[in-house]
Amino acid sequence: MRASSTHQSIQRWSGYLFxxxxxxxxxxxxxxxxxxxxGLSLVxxxxxxxxxxxxxxxxxxxxxxxxxxxxxxxxxxxxxxVMTTPLTVGAALLIALGLHAIKGRRQGLYRTLYFLPxxxxxSVAGIxxxxxxxxxxxxxxxxxxxxxxxxxxxxxxxLAMKSIVAMTLWWxxxxxxxxxxxxLHQIPRQYYEAAEIDxxxxxxxxxxxxxPQLRPVLLFALVMNLIxxxxxxxxxxxITWGGPELxxxxxxxxxxxxxxxxxxxxxxxxxxxxxxxxxxVLSIAQFRLMREK
Amino acid sequence: MMAEExxxxxxxxxxxxxxxxxxxxxxxxxxxxxxxAPVVLIFLTAFKPDAEIVRFQGILPRHWTWAxxxxxxxxxxxIPIFRWLWNSCFISTLIxxxxxxxxSLAAYGLARLNLPGKKIAFSVIVATLMIPGQxxxxxxxxxxxxxxxxxxPWALIVPAGAGAFGVFLLHQFFLGIPRDLEDAAAIxxxxxxxxxxxxxxxxxxxxxxxxxxxxxxxxxxxFLGPLVFLDSVDQYTLPVGxxxxxxxxxxxxxxxxxASVICTxxxxxxxxxxxxxxxxxxxxxxxxx
Numbered sequence: 155m156r157a158s159s160t161h162q163s164i165q166r167w168s169g170y171l172f173x174x175x176x177x178x179x180x181x182x183x184x185x186x187x188x189x190x191x192x193g194l195s196l197v198x199x200x201x202x203x204x205x206x207x208x209x210x211x212x213x214x215x216x217x218x219x220x221x222x223x224x225x226x227x228x229x230x231x232x233x234x235x236v237m238t239t240p241l242t243v244g245a246a247l248l249i250a251l252g253l254h255a256i257k258g259r260r261q262g263l264y265r266t267l268y269f270l271p272x273x274x275x276x277s278v279a280g281i282x283x284x285x286x287x288x289x290x291x292x293x294x295x296x297x298x299x300x301x302x303x304x305x306x307x308x309x310x311x312x313l314a315m316k317s318i319v320a321m322t323l324w325w326x327x328x329x330x331x332x333x334x335x336x337x338l339h340q341i342p343r344q345y346y347e348a349a350e351i352d353x354x355x356x357x358x359x360x361x362x363x364x365x366p367q368l369r370p371v372l373l374f375a376l377v378m379n380l381i382x383x384x385x386x387x388x389x390x391x392x393i394t395w396g397g398p399e400l401x402x403x404x405x406x407x408x409x410x411x412x413x414x415x416x417x418x419x420x421x422x423x424x425x426x427x428x429x430x431x432x433x434x435v436l437s438i439a440q441f442r443l444m445r446e447k
Numbered sequence: 448m449m450a451e452e453x454x455x456x457x458x459x460x461x462x463x464x465x466x467x468x469x470x471x472x473x474x475x476x477x478x479x480x481x482x483x484a485p486v487v488l489i490f491l492t493a494f495k496p497d498a499e500i501v502r503f504q505g506i507l508p509r510h511w512t513w514a515x516x517x518x519x520x521x522x523x524x525x526i527p528i529f530r531w532l533w534n535s536c537f538i539s540t541l542i543x544x545x546x547x548x549x550x551s552l553a554a555y556g557l558a559r560l561n562l563p564g565k566k567i568a569f570s571v572i573v574a575t576l577m578i579p580g581q582x583x584x585x586x587x588x589x590x591x592x593x594x595x596x597x598x599x600p601w602a603l604i605v606p607a608g609a610g611a612f613g614v615f616l617l618h619q620f621f622l623g624i625p626r627d628l629e630d631a632a633a634i635x636x637x638x639x640x641x642x643x644x645x646x647x648x649x650x651x652x653x654x655x656x657x658x659x660x661x662x663x664x665x666x667x668x669x670f671l672g673p674l675v676f677l678d679s680v681d682q683y684t685l686p687v688g689x690x691x692x693x694x695x696x697x698x699x700x701x702x703x704x705x706a707s708v709i710c711t712x713x714x715x716x717x718x719x720x721x722x723x724x725x726x727x728x729x730x731x732x733x734x735x736x
Contacts, residue, residue, distance in 0.1 A: 172552045175549050184611075256468075267480075271483075275668040282707065283485075388670045434577070
């Protein structure tokens with residue numbers, strides 16, 4: 155009796171052998187860096203210097219709060235997110251609703267076209283849009299010139315981030331379109347039939363059937379977009395290199411420069427954790443906000 | 448004609464609907480074309496001589512030319528684009544195999560075996576989906592440095608296996624495979640490894656293809672990882688190589704766009720071949736209750 159139960163428990167635990175390879179990599183490259191990063195944020199360490207790492211407590215965090223460049227980078231990031239997330243998910247919702255109303259194979263074809271830009275590498279997309287935006291030989295200004303206009307898309311600190319947002323909308327709108335469209339497909343037909351019997355028009359149906367039913371998927375799309383947007387880097391790095399006047403230098407670029415150009419690992423890790431906190435708090439807030447009516 | 452007549456017969460509410468539908472579809476098509484146009488422009492502009500790029504004279508090249516491509520291929524010392532192409536192929540292929548292997552093993556254990564504490568393990572793994580990858584950059588860099596993997600392809604390949612997305616996706620798929628099949632195989636004397644290999648994996652081909660193509664395109668387009676973990680020009684992947692070399696040829700857009708074409712073609716081919724899987728993958732990721 156006893157032998158068999160030991161045997162059984164060995165048998166049960168041995169199933170973890172299937173998880174071992176994944177868990178090993180997970181432990182070393184996800185769990186460990188997660189906490190290692192927290193530890194790093196509490197030390198002062200210049201990677202290239204001889205002096206060993208020194209525990210400094212919260213000093214890196216205090217430095218960040220007093221660092222004008224940190225605030226500027228955070229502000230640039232927040233501006234980007236506040237413009238990008240509502241714009242992208244809002245546009246995606248409109249497109250998905252439009253696509254949903256089109257029946258048959260054409261719907262799939264159009265969906266594919268909307269999704270296509272998402273597949274372009276950020277280097278390629280960045281090179282392309284820098285050529286679109288640039289003042290001297292740019293495509294947009296060449297076209298605008300014909301009606302006597304000229305817009306300094308990426309040369310004006312006030313305009314540069316908006317130009318980056320417009321490019322991002324083009325590049326990323328396809329993802330949420332596909333997700334939201336799939337969400338629309340999942341809404342049971344009976345709900346619409348019931349609403350029709352009650353005499354609801356298209357707008358009433360949208361308000362009382364579609365949007366409430368779509369809420370979980372919409373929430374997912376919003377949170378994913380928010381998390382992604384806070385990590386923006388490639389666009390600004392390639393198109394504007396953080397300029398003009400640092401107006402598009404976002405947090406990830408500042409962290410990148412701090413850690414991998416100036417090799418200030420502790421300070422870089424601390425700013426990474428601040429970024430994580432902001433993202434976490436906002437994601438939770440968004441979940442809360444959407445959960446309750 | 449017939450249709451028109453019919454609508455005429457049932458005026459009121461329904462009479463205007465076809466026009467609305469046509470208008471709606473026209474808007475959708477216009478939007479789609481607007482989004483695709485820049486992608487088409489990459490290809491057309493790469494075949495323009497520099498003078499036509501700098502001074503825009505129309506969407507189509509007036510003089511089609513391979514000059515931009517020649518300039519890259521004649522300069523492989525400075526712009527080792529084939530080396531980058533090879534690196535990208537090597538890294539993306541290995542990452543794809545690596546992720547499929549680790550994730551399918553783990554997902555099988557979590558979805559099909561009666562493991563003690565597996566619910567907690569699964570929740571912890573899925574919770575890490577909320578961690579933005581960027582915040583791990585500094586510590587992962589230092590760990591790779593300690594392991595001597597920086598500036599080698601392994602710096603990108605090995606850590607790629609830690610992501611939770613694939614485990615989650617395959618877990619959901621494996622749950623749907625009927626238990627009876629597995630029981631029958633067990634009665635026939637198959638052990639669990641053989642069940643995994645000969646039963647579960649063949650039944651999961653669509654899910655594996657979806658995940659595989661997803662991982663492949665994601666790693667092909669990855670920018671920040673190679674930028675930080677690779678140092679020497681010979682080790683670069685295509686996107687990083689293309690992005691960095693264009694800083695020294697800042698105004699030569701023709702050259703950059705020709706390189707962009709080379710960088711984009713493999714992704715477009717993968718997309719055309721596997722687009723159903725790609726769309727399914729996003730759908731699955733978004734529609735978890």
